[in-house]
Amino acid sequence: MPLRHRLLTLTMLATVLAPDGRAQASGTATRKPATATRPAATGTSSPSTRSGTAAGSATGRSTTRAGSSTAKPAVASAAKRPAPRATSGATRVAIKAAAPASRDGLQDYLNELMRTATNAGHWGVMVVSLSRGDTLYAYNADELLLPASTMKLYTSAIALERYGPAHQFRTEVLRDGALLESGTVRGNLVLKGAGDPSFAPRYADWNRGARPLDSLADLVARAGVRRVTGDIVGDASAFDGERVPAGWRTRYLQASYAARVSALSFNENLAHITVRPSTRGAVVAFAQPVSGLTLRSTVTVRPNSRSASIRVWQDTLTQQFKVSGWIGSRSAVRTYQVVVEQPERYVAAAFRAALEARGIVVDGDVRVGAATPGAQRITAWASPTLGQLVTKMNGESNNHFAELLFRNAARAGGAVGSAQIANESLRTFLSDRVGVDPAAVYAADGSGLSTLDRVTPRSMVLLLAYSAKAPWGDVLRASLPVAGRTETLRGRMRYTAAQGNLRAKTGTTGEVTSLGGFVRARNGEELAFSFLYNGRELWRARAAIDAMGVTLANFSR
Numbered sequence: 001m002p003l004r005h006r007l008l009t010l011t012m013l014a015t016v017l018a019p020d021g022r023a024q025a026s027g028t029a030t031r032k033p034a035t036a037t038r039p040a041a042t043g044t045s046s047p048s049t050r051s052g053t054a055a056g057s058a059t060g061r062s063t064t065r066a067g068s069s070t071a072k073p074a075v076a077s078a079a080k081r082p083a084p085r086a087t088s089g090a091t092r093v094a095i096k097a098a099a100p101a102s103r104d105g106l107q108d109y110l111n112e113l114m115r116t117a118t119n120a121g122h123w124g125v126m127v128v129s130l131s132r133g134d135t136l137y138a139y140n141a142d143e144l145l146l147p148a149s150t151m152k153l154y155t156s157a158i159a160l161e162r163y164g165p166a167h168q169f170r171t172e173v174l175r176d177g178a179l180l181e182s183g184t185v186r187g188n189l190v191l192k193g194a195g196d197p198s199f200a201p202r203y204a205d206w207n208r209g210a211r212p213l214d215s216l217a218d219l220v221a222r223a224g225v226r227r228v229t230g231d232i233v234g235d236a237s238a239f240d241g242e243r244v245p246a247g248w249r250t251r252y253l254q255a256s257y258a259a260r261v262s263a264l265s266f267n268e269n270l271a272h273i274t275v276r277p278s279t280r281g282a283v284v285a286f287a288q289p290v291s292g293l294t295l296r297s298t299v300t301v302r303p304n305s306r307s308a309s310i311r312v313w314q315d316t317l318t319q320q321f322k323v324s325g326w327i328g329s330r331s332a333v334r335t336y337q338v339v340v341e342q343p344e345r346y347v348a349a350a351f352r353a354a355l356e357a358r359g360i361v362v363d364g365d366v367r368v369g370a371a372t373p374g375a376q377r378i379t380a381w382a383s384p385t386l387g388q389l390v391t392k393m394n395g396e397s398n399n400h401f402a403e404l405l406f407r408n409a410a411r412a413g414g415a416v417g418s419a420q421i422a423n424e425s426l427r428t429f430l431s432d433r434v435g436v437d438p439a440a441v442y443a444a445d446g447s448g449l450s451t452l453d454r455v456t457p458r459s460m461v462l463l464l465a466y467s468a469k470a471p472w473g474d475v476l477r478a479s480l481p482v483a484g485r486t487e488t489l490r491g492r493m494r495y496t497a498a499q500g501n502l503r504a505k506t507g508t509t510g511e512v513t514s515l516g517g518f519v520r521a522r523n524g525e526e527l528a529f530s531f532l533y534n535g536r537e538l539w540r541a542r543a544a545i546d547a548m549g550v551t552l553a554n555f556s557r
Contacts, residue, residue, distance in 0.1 A: 095540070095547040097496065099522070099554035103136055106555055110137050110548065117544035121535015126457035127552060130468055130518075131525040136555075141461075142440070144454040145532045148507030149397045150516045151448030151455065154441065156390045156479065157463055158426045159405045160472040161433070162412035165387035169196040169408065171212070171264070173220055174375035176230075183226030188364070189378075190371040191216075191351050192235040193264025193344065195408045195417060196383040197401040198392070200267040201288075206384045213266070213347075217354035219379040231364035232292070232352040234344030235371050238263035239407050239417040243341075246419070247450030254339050258449060261403045262343040263417060266350060268400045269343040273312055273323060276333040277301045284323050287335060290349040291356055292366035294320040302326045312336040319345060344368050387472075391479040394505055395487040399447035406446020419445055430459065434466045448507055460516045460530035468518075468528070480505055480517050483549065493546050497522065497553035504529075504549070511535065513542045519549060523556035 095117065100106040106127075114123055124140040171194055177187020193199075201211045243260040244253065252258045259269035272287035273295070282299035299310065305328025314321050319342055327334065340346045348366040355362060383389065386405075393401035407417030415421045423443045430436035440459040444452035467473045481487035484499030488506040493499055504517025516530045531548055533541040 095543040097547040097550035097554065100551065100556075102557050106551070106557075107137055109551060110139070113544055113547065114139055118533070118535060118537040118540050121533055121537055121541065123541075124457040124532040125530065125548070126461045127527055127529045128461050128465060129521075129525050130465055130528055136527070138458070141458040142456050144440070144442075144456055146451070146509070146512045146534050147448050147453055147455045147460075147532065148509045148512035148514050149399075149448040150460065150505050150507040150514045150530075150532070151443060151446065151453050152394055152397065152402050153460060153463060153476075153505050153516055154426055154430075154443060154455070155402050155406045155409070155446040156394060156476050157467055157470075158409040158422070158429055159386060160390065160476060161429055161470070162409050162425070163386050165385060165390075165472050165475045167386040168382040168384070169194040169386075170380045170382050171196055171199060171216070172380045173216055173378045174235075174371050175225075175378055176372045176375040179223075179225065179376075179378075183224050185225055185228045185230070187228075188230035188233050189220075189225075189228045189355075189362075190233040190235050190369075190375055191264065191348055192238075192371055193262065193347075194238055195263045195265075195404045195411070196381075197265065197268070197398075197404040198383050198389060199265060199347075199381070202267070203384070206388065212381050213351055213354045216379065216381050217351065217358050217360075219381075220355060221358045221360060223378050225360055225378070227361045227363070228355075229363050232348045232355070232362055232366045233369045233371070234264050234346075234348035234351075234366070235369065236262045236264040236344040237370040237416075238411060242419065243343075245403065245445035245450055247444045247452035249451065252449075256337060256339070257399050259339050259400055260341060260343055261407070263404075263407070264344040264347050265400070265404065266343065266347040269340045269346075271314075271321070271338045271340050271346060273321065273336050273338060274333055275299055275308070275310055275323065275327050275336065277327050277329045277331055282327055286321075288350055289353040289357070290346065291353040291362075293346065293349045294318070295323070296320055297323040299323055300326045301329050303329050306330045306332075308334055310334065310336060312338055314338055314341050316341050342368065387475045387479075390475065394479040395481060397488055397506065399449055402447035403445060406443070409446075419443070422446065430463065434459075434462050436462050448509075455532075457530035457532055460532075461528050464516065464518065464528040464530075468526070477503060477518060493549055496550040498546075498550045501553050502549050507532075508538075508542075511538075513538045513545060515545050515549065519552045521552060521555040525555075527552050527555070 098109040100109055122145060124143045124145045126141040127137040128135050172192045174190040174192055175185045175187060177185055179185050199212050204211045243262060248258060256270055274285055274287050276283050282301050284297040284299055308327040308331050310325040312323050345366060345368050352362050352366050389401060392398060406422045410421035410425055411417045426443055427438040427441060430441055431438045436459045440456040442454045444450040467476050480503040481489035482500060483489045483492055483502040484494040498519060502519040504515045507514035512534055514532045519527050521527055529552060531545045
């Protein structure tokens with residue numbers, strides 16, 4: 001039967017927001033996209049300069065102070081954005097899914113889709129049968145392309161390979177002086193981070209409601225500590241000092257999905273500041289109690305108003321948090337989010353507040369530093385298992401989790417956690433265990449946010465095939481969103497053969513849409529696939545990718 005008679009109409013709703021937040025309009029694809037030119041192998045680039053201003057919430061004004069960015073790579077990419085949501089400006093794109101009954105039929109369909117789906121941009125696609133071990137389709141399978149958040153597949157694999165799913169990261173409390181019988185520590189108390197991305201109140205449900213800092217403070221009090229003569233020190237020495245990975249666009253650095261990277265992180269390195277009116281003026285405070293940080297406010301109260309115009313930022317030179325503007329006397333309490341520029345200092349201040357709330361007196365200040373070699377451990381806080389962390393990372397497409405897990409993969413070999421060492425570790429793993437050419441992958445970060453990241457569709461499929469047989473393979477597979485059911489795939493491929501069947505990691509930036517994972521074909525074969533598109537026609541490309549996924553679910557031979 002001719003292929004066109006076997007096509008099934010599938011209407012996809014794909015809304016992609018441009019960097020300015022507007023829905024992009026659709027066009028009709030009529031010609032084959034130009035073949036992607038292979039970029040030169042990417043080398044190490046110097047990190048982008050950190051920005052110094054924090055943005056407020058949507059209820060107030062926000063300001064971003066520009067810094068320098070890294071050199072433009074062969075193929076540019078915008079920063080990782082939240083998953084697109086349907087809006088009134090959504091574009092409905094009709095892309096047909098097929099039900100091919102042979103390998104040739106599948107190839108014919110995918111070739112036609114590659115030819116007509118988009119007018120421009122670069123495609124890379126590969127599909128293999130894990131059941132039979134053969135390649136069903138390959139198009140630009142060895143092209144180096146931007147992966148967006150499908151890079152998290154590589155981060156998941158290297159972390160699970162190095163540590164195993166049951167591993168936990170432990171945040172320690174150390175003392176570098178004697179603990180006297182009176183309960184006095186003659187010296188400093190050090191909070192030493194181990195790259196736990198879940199060190200935050202919102203993950204308390206993983207620990208029966210226990211909040212990490214409060215629980216650590218309780219444990220310190222139970223250990224008999226009543227006074228600290230020295231400082232509270234935030235120790236982030238497990239990682240290097242690169243808080244902003246190379247290739248992150250400066251204009252996104254005040255977004256919650258691009259927070260700073262630190263081995264000692266708290267609340268995903270976001271601070272929240274509340275502003276409320278009172279008869280004595282504006283009351284401005286940290287939502288999370290802190291002790292030892294400066295919060296300066298010049299907010300005034302405007303009579304008989306329910307509105308507000310607030311600016312919140314952190315001064316990178318003084319580390320002071322600053323709030324300006326006005327709030328109406330009849331306004332409700334307003335909360336503003338700030339990306340913390342020096343996470344370890346903020347964590348130390350929050351820890352000091354938790355200690356003081358339990359009656360522990362701290363004579364010194366809060367500061368950043370490394371524990372002395374002879375420091376003694378008082379207690380520690382264990383993260384959820386790595387399997388749980390990977391599941392959270394891939395389900396939410398959480399960049400913070402990805403960056404910390406990626407650097408922890410470097411630490412597994414005894415090195416300081418850095419993106420550069422993690423990239424080397426990843427490439428060695430791919431070459432030695434997976435059979436991937438090291439030049440086929442370059443990871444400037446672990447999240448896919450960097451414009452310097454490059455992978456090939458073949459490397460992704462080989463990684464998926466390896467994971468299917470690895471001891472941790474079931475954990476990785478279970479961590480992936482399910483078409484039509486969960487997380488970032490909840491609204492995609494619904495009411496098709498892919499729903500409840502296809503499991504994959506999504507990737508979305510301003511110039512990338514991608515999908516990599518597994519699907520069971522109609523004849524029972526287990527397939528692994530990689531779909532990568534780099535270009536501007538994201539609304540059509542994503543609909544085409546969904547049609548590919550449904551077609552694989554319909555495939556038989």
